[in-house]
Amino acid sequence: METGGIVPGRAGQAVPAILHAGEGIIPERNMRDAGGIGNTGGHNFNFHYNPALSAIDAKGMSDVLRSHSADIAGIFRDELRRSNLI
Numbered sequence: 001m002e003t004g005g006i007v008p009g010r011a012g013q014a015v016p017a018i019l020h021a022g023e024g025i026i027p028e029r030n031m032r033d034a035g036g037i038g039n040t041g042g043h044n045f046n047f048h049y050n051p052a053l054s055a056i057d058a059k060g061m062s063d064v065l066r067s068h069s070a071d072i073a074g075i076f077r078d079e080l081r082r083s084n085l086i
Contacts, residue, residue, distance in 0.1 A: 012028070
């Protein structure tokens with residue numbers, strides 16, 4: 001099961017599992033709703049979880065704004081022109 005899949009056995013049957021930190025479990029009812037259980041149509045169910053975390057403090061934000069000020073000004077200028085405001 002290292003790469004995923006459906007646990008073998010009868011639906012509702014208890015099956016021991018060893019999980020690792022960060023892994024998750026999808027309840028049978030959700031798998032069934034997604035077409036992963038009790039469906040002989042050959043459907044696959046893939047679940048991808050890719051969280052992105054970004055943190056920036058006041059100094060970091062100031063540094064970003066200063067280092068990209070020309071780009072930011074250009075974006076504002078282009079949007080004002082596109083909107084016929086200048």
